[in-house]
Amino acid sequence: MANSVATSDAPACASSTSALQQTLVAKLDYDQLTNCMRCGFCLPACPTFKETGLEAESPRGRIALMKAAVDGLMEPDARFEEQMNHCLGCRACEPACPADVKYGQLIEQARDAIEDHTAQHRWWVRGVRKIVFKQLFPNQARMKRLGRTIRFYQRSGVQTVVRKLGIVKLFSKQMHAMENILPEASNQGVIDIMGTRIPARGEKIATVGMFRGCLMDTIFTPTNVNTVRLLTEAGFEVVIPTTQNCCGALHAHSGETAGAQDLAKKNIKAFKEAGVDYIISNAGGCGAILVEYDHLLHNDPEYEVDAAWFAERVMDVCDVVFKKGRPLDFKSAAGQDESIRVTYQDSCHLKNVMKGGTSPRQLLKSLPQVDYVELQDAGSCCGSAGIYNLTQPDMANQILEHKMVNVKRTEAHVLLSSNPGCLLQMKLGIEQHHQSEQMRAMHIVDFLMERFEVSRV
Ligand code: SF4
Numbered sequence: 001m002a003n004s005v006a007t008s009d010a011p012a013c014a015s016s017t018s019a020l021q022q023t024l025v026a027k028l029d030y031d032q033l034t035n036c037m038r039c040g041f042c043l044p045a046c047p048t049f050k051e052t053g054l055e056a057e058s059p060r061g062r063i064a065l066m067k068a069a070v071d072g073l074m075e076p077d078a079r080f081e082e083q084m085n086h087c088l089g090c091r092a093c094e095p096a097c098p099a100d101v102k103y104g105q106l107i108e109q110a111r112d113a114i115e116d117h118t119a120q121h122r123w124w125v126r127g128v129r130k131i132v133f134k135q136l137f138p139n140q141a142r143m144k145r146l147g148r149t150i151r152f153y154q155r156s157g158v159q160t161v162v163r164k165l166g167i168v169k170l171f172s173k174q175m176h177a178m179e180n181i182l183p184e185a186s187n188q189g190v191i192d193i194m195g196t197r198i199p200a201r202g203e204k205i206a207t208v209g210m211f212r213g214c215l216m217d218t219i220f221t222p223t224n225v226n227t228v229r230l231l232t233e234a235g236f237e238v239v240i241p242t243t244q245n246c247c248g249a250l251h252a253h254s255g256e257t258a259g260a261q262d263l264a265k266k267n268i269k270a271f272k273e274a275g276v277d278y279i280i281s282n283a284g285g286c287g288a289i290l291v292e293y294d295h296l297l298h299n300d301p302e303y304e305v306d307a308a309w310f311a312e313r314v315m316d317v318c319d320v321v322f323k324k325g326r327p328l329d330f331k332s333a334a335g336q337d338e339s340i341r342v343t344y345q346d347s348c349h350l351k352n353v354m355k356g357g358t359s360p361r362q363l364l365k366s367l368p369q370v371d372y373v374e375l376q377d378a379g380s381c382c383g384s385a386g387i388y389n390l391t392q393p394d395m396a397n398q399i400l401e402h403k404m405v406n407v408k409r410t411e412a413h414v415l416l417s418s419n420p421g422c423l424l425q426m427k428l429g430i431e432q433h434h435q436s437e438q439m440r441a442m443h444i445v446d447f448l449m450e451r452f453e454v455s456r457v
């Protein structure tokens, strides 16, 4: 449990310790820190350790650094913060750990503590974070306006002029690369297109609440629409509560725990009022925090029961369709004579936190005229990791380079994923490796709907 240091054997903080050290003592779960028995089983699973070979860039190393800081054996300096920020938060270390160390919780607690102090010193960081975390993501109307602005930029010719004048080159190399592969934004969200209650096709199996997401409903709206269609065809009535909000994942991973908790409370209320049987996500990054709302609010007596109700209902779209839905009649794409080869890059959070890596593969293997080929190290992070590829571009690109070696070996025509961030990162890799003639990246839901028996629609 967080803050258990107060009741554990942790040493008291000396008066000379830094403010950050004291906050780490208050926020880090000392029982979890001591649970790590330093066996090292997690090391081969960790992408940053695999890239660098450095103990400090491994889960065991980071836990040792946290514990040393809490024990007063070292000052948590800039290098300490750097090591915490280098972690992708992919949580591949957790399934590998025989002691069940909750590493994801530890890194969020460490970042929460760091954030409390860096924000005191850098006014401009505070300004940017205030806009992103407090004014943009939690406000769905503003997210919609952002979508419209991006769409105007893409469609009005401004993007062409900006590119011709080389203005995008003024941004960082990474921002420039991402601008190139951004899909066309939508001026409508899934509710504008589908409504808030969409009946099941045929006999209803259950009522599901759809979590529409911020990014998903701004630049991946067609995927949200396809998610509704897939669910209804599989026998689910779909409800999309209008009062739902951002999931809070970016907040939690960036040390904004209080902001994540506020968003969680709004979402719990919205889906509880909707009275749904399951809560469905089509983005691994969102789903992973939704499924952990019970932990996020475990210290809040007013919400802990409802948070547990919410968390136990969260499922990924492929998981609910495969495990609970009616079998669907998939077909070959129109005009397709030969089999096409597809592969799948795991969303780390879907695989490691939601334990949902099997259903997407099973669905793909069930498709006619589709040869599924397993991507080597598909479960290893692609380097996207929320906004990691923008904040840590060097490490993100290094990881992507190694990922693309395996991707090219598959000789797949379609590279699928279950998370918008992974999808963009895969598109980036395909572009950078000049593979776009022979390979495309798609969200798995879009691919499934492309192959659904349209005669039933
Ligand atoms: S979350 Fe990922 S990058 Fe961070 S320590 Fe664990 S395996 Fe390594």
Ligand code: SF4
Binding pocket: 035, 036, 037, 038, 039, 040, 041, 042, 043, 059, 060, 063, 093, 096, 097, 098, 099, 100, 101
């Ligand atoms: S596998 Fe678990 S117990 Fe072993 S070093 Fe890694 S975090 Fe510690």
